[in-house]
Amino acid sequence: MDKREHWLNETLAELADCLDADADERDIAGTVTGALAALLAPADVGLRFFGDEGAAAPAPAASSSPRVAGLFDLETETGEGPTLWSFRGGLAAVDERLTELAGRWPRFAPAARERGYARVTAIPLQGPGGRLGAAGVLAPSGAPTGEAELRCARTVLRVTAGDVLRRRELDASHRVTSQLQQALDSRVVIEQAKGVLSARLGVSPAAAFERLRGYARRHGLPLAEAAGAAVDGALPVSALVTERRPG
Known part of the structure; x- marks a missing residue:
């Protein structure tokens, strides 16, 4: 060699x-x-x-x-x-x-x-x-x-x-896979939050979603973060009762 x-x-x-x-x-x-x-x-x-x-x-x-x-x-x-x-x-x-x-x-x-x-x-x-x-x-x-x-x-x-x-x-x-998984996780927690808030507020899931989205916008939060707080109980119902669906 x-x-x-x-x-x-x-x-x-x-x-x-x-x-x-x-x-x-x-x-x-x-x-x-x-x-x-x-x-x-x-x-x-x-x-x-x-x-x-x-x-x-x-x-x-x-x-x-x-x-x-x-x-x-x-x-x-x-x-x-x-x-x-x-x-x-x-x-x-x-x-x-x-x-x-x-x-x-x-x-x-x-x-x-x-x-x-x-x-x-x-x-x-x-x-x-x-x-x-x-x-x-x-x-x-x-x-x-x-x-x-x-x-x-x-x-x-x-x-x-x-x-x-x-x-x-x-x-x-790997980045694409991670992004897709994050999107899926966000969608899951949002759907869970709609169910939880619908039951707590006595409104339809669609109405619960509008109130959650309005809260997130008003407080500058990602929707998934607000949804996670709702599912975990960290977001009190009282914070959402004044949120109203648009028009």
């Missing part, structure tokens, strides 16, 4: 541990960035996740050094640079010379050169569910990035994108 294969196995295992531990996206980005920086040294690495495809603002991001972190802050401020370019278009760039990119990134490219970088690589994070973000690799002058290292990096980024996108889909599904 050569060192690249060992790196790939170790990185995928570490990524799996992050996911099993329910690490947040910022922790995952940090793990992947650190691993890529070790693989591609002496290059520096920045990684960005975005909220939705085409979103203007980045979600969690990580950088391998303060020097490159400042450049990716500049990328956010100016709206130009390798990770934004790669994410928006789903495009990759490999070892492009910064001296030739002033037309594409008129502010980012000179700033990167001032910090001692000579070449840039950008790789989109893309999985079956769409694009998640992009990685930017900034390297000083020297030998270009090896093809074997690039294959390893792409593999890790592809796995990362797929796992994070699946997690987002699962989280979204």
Whole structure:
């Protein structure tokens, strides 16, 4: 097993541990960035996740050094640079010379050169569910990035994108399920309150509901909260006897 294969196995295992531990996206980005920086040294690495495809603002991001972190802050401020370019278009760039990119990134490219970088690589994070973000690799002058290292990096980024996108889909599904359950619970307690108040007030369930709704509006309460108080006995009947059905 050569060192690249060992790196790939170790990185995928570490990524799996992050996911099993329910690490947040910022922790995952940090793990992947650190691993890529070790693989591609002496290059520096920045990684960005975005909220939705085409979103203007980045979600969690990580950088391998303060020097490159400042450049990716500049990328956010100016709206130009390798990770934004790669994410928006789903495009990759490999070892492009910064001296030739002033037309594409008129502010980012000179700033990167001032910090001692000579070449840039950008790789989109893309999985079956769409694009998640992009990685930017900034390297000083020297030998270009090896093809074997690039294959390893792409593999890790592809796995990362797929796992994070699946997690987002699962989280979204859980949120929808929770919202539906809350709506059902609210409907149940409102129906219970209508029955309880109908019996206590000696009015029809419809009339009881109108009085409950009027009370909730007058006191700035969610209807379900007022209904729960009625069911629990925390809402005295006397608070409702003056409520009248509209017209």
